[in-house]
Amino acid sequence: MKEEEILEGLHAQGATEVQIIKRKEKEDKLVNTKMAIVTLKKPKIPRKVDFGLYMLKVELYVPRPMRCTMCMRLGHTKKWCKGEQVCAKCSKPMHLNQCNETKCISCGENHHTLDKNCPVYLDEYEIQRIRTEKRIAYGEARRIRRGLSGPTGRNQDNIRKNDTNNNQDNNHRKHNTNYNKHRKHDT
Numbered sequence: 173m174k175e176e177e178i179l180e181g182l183h184a185q186g187a188t189e190v191q192i193i194k195r196k197e198k199e200d201k202l203v204n205t206k207m208a209i210v211t212l213k214k215p216k217i218p219r220k221v222d223f224g225l226y227m228l229k230v231e232l233y234v235p236r237p238m239r240c241t242m243c244m245r246l247g248h249t250k251k252w253c254k255g256e257q258v259c260a261k262c263s264k265p266m267h268l269n270q271c272n273e274t275k276c277i278s279c280g281e282n283h284h285t286l287d288k289n290c291p292v293y294l295d296e297y298e299i300q301r302i303r304t305e306k307r308i309a310y311g312e313a314r315r316i317r318r319g320l321s322g323p324t325g326r327n328q329d330n331i332r333k334n335d336t337n338n339n340q341d342n343n344h345r346k347h348n349t350n351y352n353k354h355r356k357h358d359t
């Protein structure tokens with residue numbers, strides 16, 4: 173099924189954008205999965221959407237934390253990087269010879285910087301989840317995560333202000349839609 177067809181089928185339910193999630197196969201060939209990211213212009217996320225013969229399951233899509241491929245730090249992309257290129261395995265400036273240690277640039281622990289179990293990465297993901305769920309700015313979500321909600325925590329987030337500029341329009345929510353799983357019963 174094509175993206176345009178899904179969009180057409182979900183138009184009445186408020187869908188404004190459809191992007192089928194692809195998976196890499198052998199020789200870097202991209203194949204469609206049964207999941208799609210659908211942007212719905214709705215005040216509340218429905219749990220299911222009606223798609224002709226099917227009822228589609230809807231889940232909130234939490235965007236992965238941004239990571240710079242130059243300095244490997246979280247929170248910005250290569251385009252805005254003011255740092256120097258580092259090795260993701262040992263956190264030292266980029267080198268050609270082999271790494272002699274494994275050190276994460278985010279937390280300093282003994283693992284690869286891209287390790288998904290890194291506590292700093294997981295914390296950042298949690299902020300993204302709060303931000304998406306509550307449809308709030310990054311700084312606000314970070315305050316909630318740090319337990320600093322309320323006016324006292326306000327000043328601390330000025331440094332991260334630029335991050336919110338990269339965020340998507342909060343009125344447009346993205347959802348994962350599994351469009352084959354739930355078949356509607358014909359009664």
Ligand SMILES: [Zn+2]
Nearest residue numbers: 240243253255
């Ligand atoms: Zn950077």
Ligand SMILES: [Zn+2]
Nearest residue numbers: 259261262271
């Ligand atoms: Zn290295």
Ligand SMILES: [Zn+2]
Nearest residue numbers: 276278279290
């Ligand atoms: Zn780490």
